[in-house]
Amino acid sequence: MYTSVLTDRRSFIKKMAMLSAMTAAATMFPGILFAEEQERGLPKSKGLDWKKAPCRFCGVGCGVLVGIENGKAVAVKGDPRSPVNKGLCCVKGYHSVIAIYGKDRLTKPLIKKNGKYVETSMKEALDLIASKMKETIKDHGKDAVSIYGSGQWTIPDGYVASKLFKGCIGTNNVEANARLCMASAVTGFMTSFGMDEPMGCYEDIDYADVFVLWGNNMAEMHPVLFSRLLDQRSKRNVKIIDLATRTTRTSKASDRSIIFEPQTDLAIANAICYEIIKNGWVNKSFVEKHCNFNKGLTNIGYGLEDKFKFKDKPQKISFDAYKKFLEDYTPEKVSKLSGVSVRDIKYMASYYGDPNKKIMSLWCMGINQHTRGTWMNNLVYNIHLLTGKISEPGNSPFSLTGQPSACGTVREVGTLTHKLPYGVVMNKKHREIAAKIWDVPVENISPKPTYHTVEMFRALDRGDIRFMWIQVTNPMVTMPKLKRYRDAAKKEGRFIVVSDIYPTPTTDIADVILPAAMWIEREGMYGNSERRTQYFEQMIEPPGEAMSDTWQLIEVAKRLGYEKQFYYKKETHIEEIYNEYTKFHKGKKHGMAPLEVLKKESGVIWPYVDGKSTQWRFNAKYDPATTKEGFDFYGKPDGKAIIWQRPYEPAAEEPDNEYPYWLNTGRVIEHWHSGSMTRRIPVLHKAMPFAYVELNPEDAKRMKIKTGDKVKLTTRRGNIVLPASVNERGIPAPMQVFVPFFDENFLINDITLDSFCPISKEPDYKKCAVKIEKV
């Protein structure tokens, strides 16, 4: 029999009597809620105040509510009003506020003097930076100073960086770590559609019947979106197909797991197109009205040598020529190359081809970090264009991002060497627009792009770049072929400024370390994968002298003599900057919501036209910017999207006798990027304390390696010893290994290869050849 702990039944009845009396009282005096009494027992503090923000971590961009108590962030819950996550977060989001309070937070500026870091004041540190910049420009020219930012920059951070360097100083040495993760997505969009960022939005998930994940371990990397897929599956029985090189949690949770040989995704995508054409699944009227066919150069190289240059030469081709080209990609031929069965290729093609199935392709680093990343992006769009399954609810090729503002800042503000907030530096008109808004002479803006990220660090090594300011990123963990660039940064005559919140391997190479205000310690905006711009207010005070990246840049700009351009007031600078920035995007194609709206809503999708978001671009039904019936791919002058003929080409470095394994790198759910924040969250660090090398169980058995054994990985760049992991988080295919990159004690990037996609300049972190030995 159940015995009550709190009370017995008799007193319960008494309570009920009381309650009815109280209810009666309440009905007699509506509005009186006995609030005071009800709150006895609750904390006596001022109480939690829940304030909305986008999550600090990944590109999904979940809305979170941060619980603030006595000036400290103490709790997180999902924002139920956010259309992104509808109240759900992942383990990183839920514990994100803990990352603010690590004991080793940087709170004072540090200057390196005789090999030692000495505390100083913010004023002195900023003075030093400004004078070093002036000196470098005087001695070595404008193109010797550079800034390297990140997809975690807020929109105002990136905007002032671009304005200062491109507009005022006059150098295009502005890059961001998004080059390492999103560049291929951008060039993919630009070449296929002439306009960056997905045409659809997350709501597509609620309409699609089939999801094909191209090399995308969504269960770990985009967990909240993956939960949305699972939710749809339980309600509508949708199909999830995981096409990958490694068996992961996503593979286990999907309806079909298809494993392919690295780099052969190029051939698989072409084989799907072949099947679509062969079986008459082409949406003829769509293709005729809305598509052109192009081919580009082939054998385009891998960017391994310094000062590598490449420019594609697009050429129009006919549908028949394209059809002919695809004959090399019959499922039978591709099956031999890729290891995917003919049946599986036909199975995927039949879903893409079925006019009654709505289909979403999702991808992220698998396709982007690829020496043919631009091509891979083009190829996925080909499939959707041939079948006309694009730009409508549920039919959506969707390129996901990894950082909270890779889209919002790097892609939209344009913090890449060739970009301006609107358009590119090569275009005179675009330069004029920028010069006008920035209030600088148009000659200031150089028409020539300088260095993309890898080349920028190579230039630092060569001595072409002498001064580098690194903000909100950790390149000394994340650059490929890391050793070369670490040595470069330590060379004589280089001056490195690092703004960060914790000591990292990157602050180790700094001459000046600036303590930064993190996330909700300042005001700002992020933009996520679905074009959603999200605002957050300052909720807590930054520790010590920590200062937002935006204000650091403004202070230095003023010291360099650009007071006129950096007129912003301390109290209102974020608003002023945002209002100035959105001038670049006026119009139906990229209009941004005004700040008041951002403050109210849990993010707003651009284009924001007449008080309404455009959820599906290029489709006349949803997009007011279209000028044609049906679809209008207005990024291209003739309104037609491009189907690209792109062949299969091998990877830069493939396994051979000496280095017989493939080395793949990536993330885990617990840690975000280089781990500088998530490792300071106890629950996450305890869940995933160190990096490891994942082996295929068969390979491990043959080499007599068990989990925990030490394994030496050797590539042409060097070697590293890691503990083995067999049958744990993931299972690589035979003759492949996987290493997560979050752990600064095991810098896997010391041995990765700095080959990149010649079009996007994004490195391939997923493929190089490695030798494995038990030690």
Next chain:
Amino acid sequence: MKRLTIISLFTLLFAVFIIVWNFSYQSGLEEAYIPINDKKSTSYFLENDGMEYSKLDLDYSNMPFDENHQRTLKEYYKNRAYYGAPPSIPHAVKEDLNIGGNSCLKCHQSGGFSEKFKAYAPIVPHPEMTNCKQCHVPQKRNTLFSETNFKKGTIPKIGINSALTGSPPTIPHPIQMRKNCLSCHATPSTPKEIRVSHPERTDCMQCHVQNNNTKTSELEIFIRKNTK
């Protein structure tokens, strides 16, 4: 002739039968037809759509009460980074390669005593969500990467948050994703401090209203504009 009449009569009857049968079948179909809504949007976690599961599944009014294996509230909070955080997994997890799903739900959907852990398995209040390890992670080490200054917020006290002596206490915590009150308040793994005395009454929010003493800056408060 006679035979012909009989035959045609039967044919006619048969034809009529077929027509009637078809008609009734069709109208039956119409009845059975439920318009399919193309879009089923995700609908989790709103705070105000109350007790979904309390009325379902388990017989909470008949749960064993085992004082020897009851958790305390302190233990309950131990593996939560802050009040309201998703708990970490306090035991080893055999398979790392899955998202959780059935292997977690086997024990945590309906609870029960585990000989191995000498404890009752807590029951998950949101069993419809299967990507368990998205929010709940096991703890493999006890060391830290670096110390933290993070402080858990204040935790509401128990038992004295009623309006009147003996009136039903208010709900001091957010109920997002905790739609099944009984899974935490009426099972053998429930800490004794928060175990409910009347699990048979499943419409909890009939008497217990939410009061987590929080303001949500973003929620617009309805203010009656007094018109003269």
